[in-house]
Amino acid sequence: xxxxxxxxxxxxxxxxxxxxxxxxxxxxxxxxxxxxxxxxxxxxxxxxxxxxxxxxxxxxxxxxxxxxxxxxxxxxxxxxxxxxxxxxxxxxxxxxxxxxxxxxxxxxxxxxxxxxxxxxxxxxxxxxxxxxxxxxxxxxxxxxxxxxxxxxxxxxxxxxxxxxxxxxxxxxxxxxxxxxxxxxxxxxxxxxxxxxxxxxxxxxxxxxxxxxxxxxxxxxxxxxxxxx
Amino acid sequence: xxxxxxxxxxxxxxxxxxxxxxxxxxxxxxxxxxxxxxxxxxxxxxxxxxxxxxxxxxxxxxxxxxxxxxxxxxxxxxxxxxxxxxxxxxxxxxxxxxxxxxxxxxxxxxxxxxxxxxxxxxxxxxxxxxxxxxxxxxxxxxxxxxxxxxxxxxxxxxxxxxxxxxxxxxxxxxxxxxxxxxxxxxxxxxxxxxxxxxxxxxxxxxxxxxxxxxxxxxxxxxxxxxxxxxxxxxxxxxxxxxxxxxxxxxxxxxxxxxxxxxxxxxxxxxxxxxxxxxxxxxxxxxxxxxxxxxxxxxxx
Numbered sequence: 001x002x003x004x005x006x007x008x009x010x011x012x013x014x015x016x017x018x019x020x021x022x023x024x025x026x027x028x029x030x031x032x033x034x035x036x037x038x039x040x041x042x043x044x045x046x047x048x049x050x051x052x053x054x055x056x057x058x059x060x061x062x063x064x065x066x067x068x069x070x071x072x073x074x075x076x077x078x079x080x081x082x083x084x085x086x087x088x089x090x091x092x093x094x095x096x097x098x099x100x101x102x103x104x105x106x107x108x109x110x111x112x113x114x115x116x117x118x119x120x121x122x123x124x125x126x127x128x129x130x131x132x133x134x135x136x137x138x139x140x141x142x143x144x145x146x147x148x149x150x151x152x153x154x155x156x157x158x159x160x161x162x163x164x165x166x167x168x169x170x171x172x173x174x175x176x177x178x179x180x181x182x183x184x185x186x187x188x189x190x191x192x193x194x195x196x197x198x199x200x201x202x203x204x205x206x207x208x209x210x211x212x213x214x215x216x217x218x219x220x221x222x223x224x225x226x227x228x
Numbered sequence: 229x230x231x232x233x234x235x236x237x238x239x240x241x242x243x244x245x246x247x248x249x250x251x252x253x254x255x256x257x258x259x260x261x262x263x264x265x266x267x268x269x270x271x272x273x274x275x276x277x278x279x280x281x282x283x284x285x286x287x288x289x290x291x292x293x294x295x296x297x298x299x300x301x302x303x304x305x306x307x308x309x310x311x312x313x314x315x316x317x318x319x320x321x322x323x324x325x326x327x328x329x330x331x332x333x334x335x336x337x338x339x340x341x342x343x344x345x346x347x348x349x350x351x352x353x354x355x356x357x358x359x360x361x362x363x364x365x366x367x368x369x370x371x372x373x374x375x376x377x378x379x380x381x382x383x384x385x386x387x388x389x390x391x392x393x394x395x396x397x398x399x400x401x402x403x404x405x406x407x408x409x410x411x412x413x414x415x416x417x418x419x420x421x422x423x424x425x426x427x428x429x430x431x432x433x434x435x436x437x438x439x440x441x442x443x444x445x446x447x448x449x450x451x452x453x454x455x456x457x458x459x460x461x462x463x464x465x466x467x468x469x470x471x472x473x474x475x476x477x478x479x480x481x482x483x484x485x486x487x488x489x490x491x492x493x494x495x496x497x498x499x500x501x502x503x504x505x506x507x508x509x510x511x512x513x514x515x516x517x518x519x520x521x522x523x524x525x526x527x528x
Contacts, residue, residue: 072431075438082440095403096440097424174408175431177424177441186343186409186425193346194369 003192004202014184015206020098021170021180022210025105026163032106033113040114041121043139051114058111063104063172070104071176097177104176105169112162120155121147153225160218164211181206265504267322273329282482286355287328294321295340295354295477299428301453302510303360306339313337316449317358319505320377320476320496324356327492342410346370349479356489357477360447362411363524372482373475374489376521377502381468382412383448385455387436388463393443395466402442405432412446415470429454437461447472449510456512473521486526493523 004011039051058066074080081096081103124147132142174183185203189196270276274287286292296317297304306313312332322332340348340359348354349371363373384404386393393399400420406413408425417423424441426432433454435441444451448468455462476493478485496502497520506517 071440072434075435075440080438080440095422097403174425175427177403177405177426177435179423179425183408183425187414188409190342190409190411191364191366191414193367193371196346 001195001198001202003188003195003199007188010184010188011202011206014179014181015210017178017180018167018170018206019210021101021105021173021178022163022167024098025102025109025170026166028102028106029109029113029166032110034117036110036114037117037121038143040118041143055111055114058107059115061108063108063169066104066108067101067172067176070100074100101170101173101176101178105166105173108169109162109166112165113159116155116158116162117151119158120151120153123154124150156218156222156225160215163214167210167214168207265319265501265508267326267332268501269326269331270329273327277488281484281488282355282479283328283485283488286330290330291334291336292325292328292330292356293336293338293354294318294325295338295345295348295357295359296321297341297359298339299430300360300450301457302512303450303453304358305453306337313339314509316378316505316509317360319509320493320502321356321358323496323501323505324358324476324489324492327488327495342407345477349477352479355478356485359477360450360472361475361477362472363475367477370480372478372480372486374478374486374526375475375493375523376473377476377493378449378474379518379521380447380449380472380474382415382445382470382472383451383468384465385433385436385444385451385462386442386465387439388459388461390442390463393465396469399443403440404443404445405435405441406445407432410446411472412470416445419469433462452510475524483526490523490526 036051036054039047040055042048081099084094084096084099087093128146128150129142132146137145170180171182173180174186181203185199188199188203192199274284277284277287296313296315298306298313300315302315304313304315304317312318318337321335321337325332325335338348338354340354340357342359345357345359345361346367349357357371361367361373363376367373384393384396384399393402396416396419399416402421403424404413404416404421405424405426406416407429408427410425413423413425421443424432424435426435429444429446429450432441432444436444437458444454448464451464455464476489478489493502496505502520503517511517
Protein backbone atom coordinates (compact mmCIF):
# COMPACT_ATOMS: atom_id res chain seq x y z
CA UNK A 1 0.00 0.00 0.00
CA UNK A 2 2.66 2.41 1.09
CA UNK A 3 4.38 2.13 -2.32
CA UNK A 4 1.36 3.81 -3.89
CA UNK A 5 0.44 6.17 -1.08
CA UNK A 6 3.94 7.59 -0.76
CA UNK A 7 3.82 8.30 -4.52
CA UNK A 8 0.20 9.30 -4.67
CA UNK A 9 0.80 12.26 -6.98
CA UNK A 10 2.25 9.82 -9.53
CA UNK A 11 -0.86 7.69 -9.16
CA UNK A 12 -3.18 10.63 -9.71
CA UNK A 13 -1.14 11.92 -12.64
CA UNK A 14 -1.29 8.49 -14.27
CA UNK A 15 -5.06 8.35 -14.00
CA UNK A 16 -5.13 11.93 -15.27
CA UNK A 17 -3.53 10.72 -18.48
CA UNK A 18 -5.95 7.79 -18.63
CA UNK A 19 -8.87 10.18 -18.19
CA UNK A 20 -7.52 12.58 -20.80
CA UNK A 21 -7.18 9.74 -23.30
CA UNK A 22 -10.71 8.60 -22.50
CA UNK A 23 -12.35 12.02 -22.66
CA UNK A 24 -10.66 13.18 -25.88
CA UNK A 25 -11.07 9.93 -27.79
CA UNK A 26 -14.52 9.38 -26.25
CA UNK A 27 -15.82 12.70 -27.55
CA UNK A 28 -14.07 12.36 -30.90
CA UNK A 29 -15.45 8.86 -31.40
CA UNK A 30 -18.97 10.06 -30.51
CA UNK A 31 -18.77 12.70 -33.23
CA UNK A 32 -17.15 10.46 -35.84
CA UNK A 33 -19.42 7.54 -34.92
CA UNK A 34 -22.52 9.69 -35.23
CA UNK A 35 -21.45 10.91 -38.67
CA UNK A 36 -20.71 7.33 -39.75
CA UNK A 37 -24.09 6.14 -38.47
CA UNK A 38 -25.85 8.93 -40.37
CA UNK A 39 -24.00 7.86 -43.52
CA UNK A 40 -24.86 4.22 -42.94
CA UNK A 41 -28.59 4.86 -42.67
CA UNK A 42 -28.54 7.67 -45.22
CA UNK A 43 -29.97 7.65 -48.73
CA UNK A 44 -26.66 7.91 -50.65
CA UNK A 45 -25.51 4.42 -51.50
CA UNK A 46 -21.82 5.33 -52.00
CA UNK A 47 -21.68 6.84 -48.54
CA UNK A 48 -23.58 3.92 -47.06
CA UNK A 49 -20.99 1.57 -48.47
CA UNK A 50 -18.06 3.74 -47.44
CA UNK A 51 -19.29 3.86 -43.86
CA UNK A 52 -19.93 0.13 -43.96
CA UNK A 53 -16.39 -0.44 -45.17
CA UNK A 54 -15.04 1.72 -42.36
CA UNK A 55 -16.93 -0.29 -39.77
CA UNK A 56 -15.78 -3.57 -41.29
CA UNK A 57 -12.14 -2.53 -41.27
CA UNK A 58 -11.89 -0.99 -37.85
CA UNK A 59 -14.27 -3.24 -35.96
CA UNK A 60 -12.50 -6.35 -37.24
CA UNK A 61 -8.95 -5.16 -36.57
CA UNK A 62 -7.56 -5.66 -33.07
CA UNK A 63 -6.97 -2.36 -31.30
CA UNK A 64 -3.37 -3.36 -30.65
CA UNK A 65 -2.76 -3.60 -34.39
CA UNK A 66 -4.22 -0.16 -34.95
CA UNK A 67 -1.84 1.13 -32.28
CA UNK A 68 1.10 -0.63 -33.92
CA UNK A 69 0.04 0.92 -37.20
CA UNK A 70 -0.18 4.42 -35.73
CA UNK A 71 3.05 4.15 -33.73
CA UNK A 72 5.25 2.04 -35.97
CA UNK A 73 4.00 2.26 -39.55
CA UNK A 74 2.81 5.87 -39.77
CA UNK A 75 6.20 7.41 -38.85
CA UNK A 76 7.75 5.28 -41.63
CA UNK A 77 5.26 6.87 -44.03
CA UNK A 78 6.28 10.30 -42.84
CA UNK A 79 3.38 11.01 -40.51
CA UNK A 80 4.74 11.21 -36.98
CA UNK A 81 2.49 14.07 -35.82
CA UNK A 82 5.50 15.88 -34.35
CA UNK A 83 4.10 19.13 -35.65
CA UNK A 84 1.36 19.14 -33.00
CA UNK A 85 4.06 19.82 -30.42
CA UNK A 86 4.59 23.28 -31.89
CA UNK A 87 1.01 24.23 -31.22
CA UNK A 88 0.59 25.74 -27.80
CA UNK A 89 -2.74 26.59 -26.24
CA UNK A 90 -2.62 28.56 -22.99
CA UNK A 91 0.93 27.41 -22.28
CA UNK A 92 -0.01 23.77 -22.70
CA UNK A 93 0.96 21.69 -25.68
CA UNK A 94 -0.06 18.15 -26.43
CA UNK A 95 2.47 15.51 -27.34
CA UNK A 96 2.62 13.62 -30.60
CA UNK A 97 2.27 10.43 -28.58
CA UNK A 98 -1.01 11.60 -27.09
CA UNK A 99 -2.33 12.51 -30.53
CA UNK A 100 -1.34 9.16 -32.02
CA UNK A 101 -2.94 7.28 -29.13
CA UNK A 102 -6.19 9.21 -29.33
CA UNK A 103 -6.34 8.74 -33.09
CA UNK A 104 -5.92 4.98 -32.69
CA UNK A 105 -8.55 4.82 -29.95
CA UNK A 106 -10.94 7.06 -31.90
CA UNK A 107 -10.64 5.12 -35.17
CA UNK A 108 -11.37 1.90 -33.33
CA UNK A 109 -14.13 3.11 -31.02
CA UNK A 110 -15.97 5.05 -33.73
CA UNK A 111 -16.84 1.80 -35.51
CA UNK A 112 -18.57 0.55 -32.37
CA UNK A 113 -20.24 3.91 -31.68
CA UNK A 114 -21.55 3.86 -35.25
CA UNK A 115 -23.11 0.45 -34.77
CA UNK A 116 -24.60 1.47 -31.42
CA UNK A 117 -26.24 4.48 -33.07
CA UNK A 118 -27.42 2.37 -35.97
CA UNK A 119 -29.11 -0.06 -33.60
CA UNK A 120 -30.83 2.94 -32.03
CA UNK A 121 -32.00 4.24 -35.39
CA UNK A 122 -33.27 0.78 -36.31
CA UNK A 123 -35.32 0.73 -33.14
CA UNK A 124 -37.29 3.74 -34.40
CA UNK A 125 -40.37 2.66 -36.34
CA UNK A 126 -39.96 3.02 -40.12
CA UNK A 127 -43.30 4.84 -40.21
CA UNK A 128 -41.70 7.73 -38.33
CA UNK A 129 -39.15 8.35 -41.07
CA UNK A 130 -41.76 7.86 -43.79
CA UNK A 131 -44.14 10.26 -42.11
CA UNK A 132 -41.46 12.92 -41.76
CA UNK A 133 -40.59 12.56 -45.44
CA UNK A 134 -44.29 12.80 -46.27
CA UNK A 135 -44.54 16.19 -44.56
CA UNK A 136 -41.65 17.41 -46.69
CA UNK A 137 -38.66 17.20 -44.33
CA UNK A 138 -35.30 16.56 -45.96
CA UNK A 139 -33.20 13.58 -44.86
CA UNK A 140 -31.09 15.71 -42.53
CA UNK A 141 -34.17 17.36 -41.05
CA UNK A 142 -35.97 14.11 -40.45
CA UNK A 143 -32.85 12.69 -38.81
CA UNK A 144 -32.38 15.77 -36.65
CA UNK A 145 -35.98 16.36 -35.56
CA UNK A 146 -37.66 12.95 -35.73
CA UNK A 147 -35.41 9.92 -35.84
CA UNK A 148 -32.31 10.80 -33.79
CA UNK A 149 -34.16 12.16 -30.73
CA UNK A 150 -36.01 8.86 -30.48
CA UNK A 151 -32.95 6.79 -31.31
CA UNK A 152 -30.91 8.56 -28.65
CA UNK A 153 -33.01 7.05 -25.89
CA UNK A 154 -32.52 3.51 -27.11
CA UNK A 155 -28.86 4.11 -27.65
CA UNK A 156 -27.78 4.98 -24.11
CA UNK A 157 -27.15 1.43 -22.80
CA UNK A 158 -25.13 0.14 -25.79
CA UNK A 159 -23.23 3.42 -26.02
CA UNK A 160 -22.33 3.15 -22.36
CA UNK A 161 -20.87 -0.29 -22.98
CA UNK A 162 -18.79 1.10 -25.81
CA UNK A 163 -17.45 3.94 -23.65
CA UNK A 164 -16.73 1.60 -20.74
CA UNK A 165 -14.75 -0.59 -23.12
CA UNK A 166 -12.90 2.54 -24.28
CA UNK A 167 -11.84 3.41 -20.72
CA UNK A 168 -10.22 0.02 -20.37
CA UNK A 169 -8.83 0.10 -23.90
CA UNK A 170 -6.80 3.20 -23.03
CA UNK A 171 -4.48 0.78 -21.23
CA UNK A 172 -3.19 -0.42 -24.60
CA UNK A 173 -1.46 2.96 -24.89
CA UNK A 174 0.83 1.85 -22.05
CA UNK A 175 2.98 -0.01 -24.56
CA UNK A 176 3.13 2.96 -26.94
CA UNK A 177 4.75 5.74 -25.02
CA UNK A 178 1.96 6.96 -22.75
CA UNK A 179 2.65 7.05 -19.01
CA UNK A 180 -0.96 6.28 -18.19
CA UNK A 181 -2.31 4.17 -15.34
CA UNK A 182 -1.26 0.74 -16.59
CA UNK A 183 2.25 1.88 -17.55
CA UNK A 184 2.63 3.53 -14.16
CA UNK A 185 1.40 0.40 -12.41
CA UNK A 186 4.14 -1.52 -14.15
CA UNK A 187 6.79 0.93 -13.05
CA UNK A 188 5.48 0.63 -9.47
CA UNK A 189 5.59 -3.17 -9.54
CA UNK A 190 9.09 -2.98 -11.01
CA UNK A 191 10.32 -0.79 -8.17
CA UNK A 192 8.33 -2.39 -5.37
CA UNK A 193 8.24 -6.09 -6.15
CA UNK A 194 7.36 -6.85 -2.55
CA UNK A 195 4.00 -5.02 -2.77
CA UNK A 196 2.65 -6.33 -6.06
CA UNK A 197 -0.85 -7.40 -4.96
CA UNK A 198 -1.54 -4.10 -3.19
CA UNK A 199 -0.30 -2.06 -6.15
CA UNK A 200 -2.45 -4.05 -8.54
CA UNK A 201 -5.50 -3.65 -6.31
CA UNK A 202 -5.13 0.12 -5.98
CA UNK A 203 -4.77 0.60 -9.73
CA UNK A 204 -7.74 -1.67 -10.43
CA UNK A 205 -9.77 0.44 -8.01
CA UNK A 206 -8.85 3.54 -10.00
CA UNK A 207 -10.32 2.04 -13.17
CA UNK A 208 -13.38 0.79 -11.30
CA UNK A 209 -14.09 4.29 -9.98
CA UNK A 210 -13.88 5.85 -13.44
CA UNK A 211 -16.09 3.17 -14.98
CA UNK A 212 -18.63 3.47 -12.17
CA UNK A 213 -18.91 7.24 -12.63
CA UNK A 214 -19.62 6.74 -16.34
CA UNK A 215 -22.10 3.91 -15.65
CA UNK A 216 -23.97 5.88 -12.98
CA UNK A 217 -24.33 8.96 -15.19
CA UNK A 218 -25.65 6.72 -17.94
CA UNK A 219 -28.31 5.31 -15.58
CA UNK A 220 -29.25 8.86 -14.68
CA UNK A 221 -29.62 9.72 -18.38
CA UNK A 222 -31.71 6.63 -18.97
CA UNK A 223 -34.07 7.56 -16.16
CA UNK A 224 -34.29 11.16 -17.32
CA UNK A 225 -35.06 10.28 -20.93
CA UNK A 226 -37.51 7.54 -20.12
CA UNK A 227 -40.84 8.14 -21.83
CA UNK A 228 -43.43 8.64 -19.19
CA UNK B 229 -16.20 9.00 -54.60
CA UNK B 230 -14.57 10.18 -51.39
CA UNK B 231 -13.37 6.94 -49.87
CA UNK B 232 -11.38 5.57 -52.76
CA UNK B 233 -8.13 7.59 -52.53
CA UNK B 234 -8.20 7.13 -48.76
CA UNK B 235 -8.61 3.43 -49.23
CA UNK B 236 -5.77 3.28 -51.70
CA UNK B 237 -3.51 5.19 -49.36
CA UNK B 238 -4.50 2.90 -46.53
CA UNK B 239 -3.72 -0.19 -48.60
CA UNK B 240 -0.35 1.24 -49.54
CA UNK B 241 0.36 2.07 -45.94
CA UNK B 242 -0.67 -1.37 -44.78
CA UNK B 243 1.50 -3.00 -47.41
CA UNK B 244 4.47 -0.88 -46.35
CA UNK B 245 3.90 -1.88 -42.74
CA UNK B 246 3.83 -5.56 -43.62
CA UNK B 247 6.91 -5.18 -45.78
CA UNK B 248 8.80 -3.30 -43.11
CA UNK B 249 8.01 -5.97 -40.55
CA UNK B 250 9.07 -8.81 -42.80
CA UNK B 251 12.32 -7.05 -43.67
CA UNK B 252 13.03 -6.51 -39.99
CA UNK B 253 12.38 -10.19 -39.38
CA UNK B 254 14.91 -11.11 -42.07
CA UNK B 255 17.50 -8.91 -40.37
CA UNK B 256 17.12 -10.84 -37.14
CA UNK B 257 17.10 -14.27 -38.70
CA UNK B 258 20.34 -13.48 -40.47
CA UNK B 259 22.40 -13.07 -37.33
CA UNK B 260 23.07 -16.68 -36.75
CA UNK B 261 26.49 -16.84 -35.21
CA UNK B 262 27.07 -20.30 -33.95
CA UNK B 263 30.22 -19.72 -31.95
CA UNK B 264 29.75 -20.86 -28.44
CA UNK B 265 32.20 -21.96 -25.83
CA UNK B 266 32.71 -25.45 -24.50
CA UNK B 267 31.05 -25.66 -21.16
CA UNK B 268 32.67 -27.68 -18.40
CA UNK B 269 30.10 -30.15 -17.17
CA UNK B 270 30.98 -31.58 -13.78
CA UNK B 271 30.77 -35.33 -13.43
CA UNK B 272 29.07 -36.97 -10.49
CA UNK B 273 28.11 -33.50 -9.35
CA UNK B 274 25.30 -34.81 -7.19
CA UNK B 275 27.81 -36.30 -4.72
CA UNK B 276 29.21 -32.89 -3.97
CA UNK B 277 26.07 -31.46 -2.48
CA UNK B 278 24.43 -32.22 0.84
CA UNK B 279 21.20 -34.13 0.94
CA UNK B 280 18.09 -31.99 0.96
CA UNK B 281 19.60 -29.04 -0.86
CA UNK B 282 18.08 -27.77 -4.06
CA UNK B 283 21.40 -28.25 -5.84
CA UNK B 284 21.37 -31.95 -4.99
CA UNK B 285 17.83 -32.30 -6.35
CA UNK B 286 18.70 -30.51 -9.57
CA UNK B 287 21.91 -32.47 -10.06
CA UNK B 288 20.07 -35.75 -9.51
CA UNK B 289 17.26 -34.79 -11.89
CA UNK B 290 19.81 -33.68 -14.44
CA UNK B 291 17.71 -30.73 -15.51
CA UNK B 292 17.20 -27.11 -14.58
CA UNK B 293 14.91 -24.31 -15.72
CA UNK B 294 16.45 -20.89 -16.18
CA UNK B 295 14.62 -17.65 -16.94
CA UNK B 296 16.34 -15.27 -19.36
CA UNK B 297 15.29 -12.38 -21.58
CA UNK B 298 14.81 -12.85 -25.30
CA UNK B 299 14.99 -9.28 -26.57
CA UNK B 300 18.41 -7.98 -25.57
CA UNK B 301 21.15 -8.58 -28.13
CA UNK B 302 24.40 -9.55 -26.43
CA UNK B 303 22.80 -10.24 -23.07
CA UNK B 304 19.85 -12.49 -23.72
CA UNK B 305 18.42 -12.76 -27.19
CA UNK B 306 16.38 -15.34 -29.04
CA UNK B 307 15.17 -14.62 -32.55
CA UNK B 308 11.93 -16.13 -33.77
CA UNK B 309 13.79 -18.88 -35.62
CA UNK B 310 16.51 -19.59 -33.05
CA UNK B 311 16.42 -22.76 -30.98
CA UNK B 312 18.23 -21.37 -27.99
CA UNK B 313 18.72 -17.95 -26.47
CA UNK B 314 22.22 -16.57 -26.72
CA UNK B 315 24.08 -13.88 -24.88
CA UNK B 316 25.98 -13.27 -21.69
CA UNK B 317 23.10 -14.25 -19.39
CA UNK B 318 22.53 -17.68 -20.99
CA UNK B 319 26.31 -18.28 -20.89
CA UNK B 320 26.33 -17.63 -17.15
CA UNK B 321 23.37 -20.02 -16.90
CA UNK B 322 25.36 -22.68 -18.72
CA UNK B 323 28.28 -22.24 -16.32
CA UNK B 324 25.99 -22.63 -13.31
CA UNK B 325 24.21 -25.64 -14.79
CA UNK B 326 27.57 -27.16 -15.70
CA UNK B 327 28.65 -27.10 -12.06
CA UNK B 328 25.60 -29.28 -11.31
CA UNK B 329 26.58 -31.73 -14.03
CA UNK B 330 23.83 -30.49 -16.36
CA UNK B 331 24.83 -30.12 -20.00
CA UNK B 332 23.71 -26.96 -21.91
CA UNK B 333 21.24 -28.97 -24.01
CA UNK B 334 19.46 -30.18 -20.87
CA UNK B 335 18.69 -26.66 -19.69
CA UNK B 336 15.10 -25.54 -20.16
CA UNK B 337 15.11 -21.85 -21.06
CA UNK B 338 12.09 -19.81 -20.23
CA UNK B 339 11.47 -16.25 -21.34
CA UNK B 340 11.08 -13.93 -18.39
CA UNK B 341 10.13 -10.32 -18.90
CA UNK B 342 10.77 -7.73 -16.21
CA UNK B 343 7.23 -8.06 -14.88
CA UNK B 344 7.28 -11.75 -14.12
CA UNK B 345 10.74 -12.38 -12.71
CA UNK B 346 9.67 -12.40 -9.06
CA UNK B 347 6.41 -14.33 -9.63
CA UNK B 348 8.27 -16.99 -11.65
CA UNK B 349 10.74 -17.52 -8.81
CA UNK B 350 8.09 -17.49 -6.11
CA UNK B 351 5.94 -20.04 -7.89
CA UNK B 352 8.87 -22.27 -8.82
CA UNK B 353 8.29 -21.77 -12.57
CA UNK B 354 12.03 -21.34 -12.92
CA UNK B 355 14.96 -22.35 -10.72
CA UNK B 356 17.09 -19.35 -11.57
CA UNK B 357 16.52 -15.97 -13.15
CA UNK B 358 19.47 -14.55 -15.08
CA UNK B 359 17.81 -11.71 -16.93
CA UNK B 360 19.56 -8.34 -16.52
CA UNK B 361 18.13 -8.53 -13.03
CA UNK B 362 19.46 -5.58 -11.05
CA UNK B 363 19.94 -6.24 -7.36
CA UNK B 364 17.75 -3.98 -5.22
CA UNK B 365 16.79 -4.06 -1.54
CA UNK B 366 13.11 -4.28 -2.34
CA UNK B 367 13.54 -7.27 -4.65
CA UNK B 368 15.61 -9.00 -2.00
CA UNK B 369 12.55 -8.88 0.28
CA UNK B 370 10.74 -11.29 -2.07
CA UNK B 371 13.44 -13.31 -3.79
CA UNK B 372 17.06 -14.17 -3.29
CA UNK B 373 19.62 -12.40 -5.48
CA UNK B 374 23.20 -13.66 -5.57
CA UNK B 375 26.04 -11.93 -7.34
CA UNK B 376 26.52 -9.45 -8.92
CA UNK B 377 28.05 -11.18 -11.90
CA UNK B 378 28.11 -8.00 -13.99
CA UNK B 379 27.98 -4.30 -13.28
CA UNK B 380 26.79 -1.79 -15.88
CA UNK B 381 25.22 1.62 -15.97
CA UNK B 382 22.47 3.42 -17.81
CA UNK B 383 23.42 5.34 -20.97
CA UNK B 384 21.75 6.96 -23.98
CA UNK B 385 21.37 5.77 -27.56
CA UNK B 386 20.72 8.44 -30.20
CA UNK B 387 20.76 8.74 -33.96
CA UNK B 388 24.24 9.05 -35.35
CA UNK B 389 23.44 12.53 -36.73
CA UNK B 390 22.18 13.86 -33.41
CA UNK B 391 24.47 16.62 -32.06
CA UNK B 392 22.12 17.91 -29.39
CA UNK B 393 22.34 15.06 -26.93
CA UNK B 394 25.82 14.31 -25.64
CA UNK B 395 24.95 13.06 -22.22
CA UNK B 396 22.34 12.88 -19.53
CA UNK B 397 22.61 16.66 -18.91
CA UNK B 398 21.09 17.32 -22.37
CA UNK B 399 17.87 15.36 -22.06
CA UNK B 400 15.71 17.85 -20.20
CA UNK B 401 12.43 18.19 -22.07
CA UNK B 402 13.45 15.56 -24.62
CA UNK B 403 11.48 12.43 -25.34
CA UNK B 404 13.37 9.36 -24.18
CA UNK B 405 12.07 5.84 -24.59
CA UNK B 406 12.72 2.57 -22.86
CA UNK B 407 10.67 -0.41 -21.79
CA UNK B 408 7.39 0.37 -20.01
CA UNK B 409 7.80 0.26 -16.25
CA UNK B 410 11.58 -0.01 -16.21
CA UNK B 411 13.84 1.68 -13.69
CA UNK B 412 15.77 3.34 -16.53
CA UNK B 413 12.63 5.18 -17.54
CA UNK B 414 12.12 6.42 -13.97
CA UNK B 415 15.71 7.65 -13.87
CA UNK B 416 15.41 9.80 -17.00
CA UNK B 417 12.11 11.14 -15.75
CA UNK B 418 13.97 12.43 -12.70
CA UNK B 419 16.38 14.16 -15.10
CA UNK B 420 13.48 16.06 -16.64
CA UNK B 421 13.01 13.99 -19.79
CA UNK B 422 9.59 12.93 -21.07
CA UNK B 423 9.47 9.17 -20.53
CA UNK B 424 8.06 7.05 -23.37
CA UNK B 425 7.52 3.39 -22.52
CA UNK B 426 7.30 0.63 -25.11
CA UNK B 427 6.76 -3.07 -24.76
CA UNK B 428 10.13 -4.11 -26.15
CA UNK B 429 13.53 -2.55 -26.71
CA UNK B 430 13.34 -3.17 -30.45
CA UNK B 431 10.19 -1.02 -30.78
CA UNK B 432 11.98 1.69 -28.84
CA UNK B 433 15.00 1.50 -31.19
CA UNK B 434 12.63 1.87 -34.15
CA UNK B 435 11.25 5.06 -32.63
CA UNK B 436 14.76 6.49 -32.35
CA UNK B 437 15.48 5.56 -35.97
CA UNK B 438 12.22 7.18 -37.08
CA UNK B 439 13.03 10.34 -35.17
CA UNK B 440 9.82 9.98 -33.18
CA UNK B 441 11.73 10.03 -29.91
CA UNK B 442 15.04 11.75 -29.28
CA UNK B 443 16.88 9.00 -27.43
CA UNK B 444 16.61 5.55 -25.98
CA UNK B 445 17.90 4.67 -22.54
CA UNK B 446 18.74 1.51 -20.68
CA UNK B 447 21.88 -0.26 -19.52
CA UNK B 448 24.88 0.60 -21.67
CA UNK B 449 25.55 -3.02 -22.52
CA UNK B 450 22.15 -3.40 -24.18
CA UNK B 451 22.55 -0.15 -26.10
CA UNK B 452 25.98 -1.18 -27.37
CA UNK B 453 24.37 -4.31 -28.78
CA UNK B 454 21.94 -2.24 -30.84
CA UNK B 455 24.54 0.33 -31.90
CA UNK B 456 26.77 -2.51 -33.09
CA UNK B 457 23.97 -3.74 -35.35
CA UNK B 458 23.58 -0.37 -37.10
CA UNK B 459 26.77 1.63 -36.53
CA UNK B 460 25.95 4.14 -39.31
CA UNK B 461 22.55 5.00 -37.86
CA UNK B 462 23.01 4.85 -34.11
CA UNK B 463 25.52 5.79 -31.44
CA UNK B 464 25.83 5.52 -27.67
CA UNK B 465 26.58 8.81 -25.92
CA UNK B 466 27.51 10.03 -22.45
CA UNK B 467 28.90 8.45 -19.35
CA UNK B 468 26.89 5.86 -17.43
CA UNK B 469 24.62 7.67 -14.97
CA UNK B 470 23.46 4.85 -12.78
CA UNK B 471 24.90 1.66 -11.40
CA UNK B 472 23.11 -1.56 -12.18
CA UNK B 473 24.42 -4.67 -10.48
CA UNK B 474 23.05 -7.71 -12.25
CA UNK B 475 22.29 -10.55 -9.85
CA UNK B 476 21.09 -14.09 -10.19
CA UNK B 477 17.60 -14.63 -8.81
CA UNK B 478 16.67 -17.72 -6.83
CA UNK B 479 13.77 -18.63 -4.61
CA UNK B 480 13.81 -17.39 -1.02
CA UNK B 481 12.69 -20.87 0.05
CA UNK B 482 16.06 -22.19 -1.09
CA UNK B 483 18.60 -19.92 0.60
CA UNK B 484 21.30 -22.58 0.25
CA UNK B 485 21.52 -21.75 -3.46
CA UNK B 486 23.20 -18.41 -2.77
CA UNK B 487 26.49 -19.85 -1.61
CA UNK B 488 26.57 -22.30 -4.51
CA UNK B 489 25.96 -19.50 -7.04
CA UNK B 490 28.65 -17.32 -5.49
CA UNK B 491 31.14 -20.20 -5.35
CA UNK B 492 30.46 -21.08 -8.99
CA UNK B 493 30.81 -17.45 -10.07
CA UNK B 494 34.07 -17.17 -8.12
CA UNK B 495 35.39 -20.26 -9.89
CA UNK B 496 34.37 -18.85 -13.26
CA UNK B 497 36.18 -15.59 -12.47
CA UNK B 498 39.32 -17.55 -11.63
CA UNK B 499 39.40 -20.09 -14.45
CA UNK B 500 38.66 -17.53 -17.14
CA UNK B 501 35.28 -18.91 -18.20
CA UNK B 502 33.49 -15.73 -17.10
CA UNK B 503 35.73 -13.60 -19.30
CA UNK B 504 35.36 -16.05 -22.16
CA UNK B 505 31.58 -15.87 -21.83
CA UNK B 506 31.82 -12.09 -22.02
CA UNK B 507 34.12 -12.05 -25.03
CA UNK B 508 31.87 -14.19 -27.21
CA UNK B 509 28.71 -12.23 -26.33
CA UNK B 510 28.90 -8.59 -25.21
CA UNK B 511 32.53 -8.44 -26.25
CA UNK B 512 31.39 -8.76 -29.87
CA UNK B 513 30.49 -5.07 -29.84
CA UNK B 514 34.16 -4.26 -29.24
CA UNK B 515 34.00 -3.80 -25.48
CA UNK B 516 36.67 -5.36 -23.30
CA UNK B 517 35.66 -7.54 -20.42
CA UNK B 518 35.17 -5.26 -17.43
CA UNK B 519 36.70 -5.84 -14.04
CA UNK B 520 35.28 -8.78 -12.24
CA UNK B 521 32.67 -7.53 -9.82
CA UNK B 522 32.89 -8.01 -6.08
CA UNK B 523 30.33 -10.56 -4.94
CA UNK B 524 27.91 -9.75 -2.13
CA UNK B 525 28.08 -11.99 0.92
CA UNK B 526 25.28 -14.46 1.42
CA UNK B 527 23.53 -13.43 4.60
CA UNK B 528 21.13 -15.63 6.51
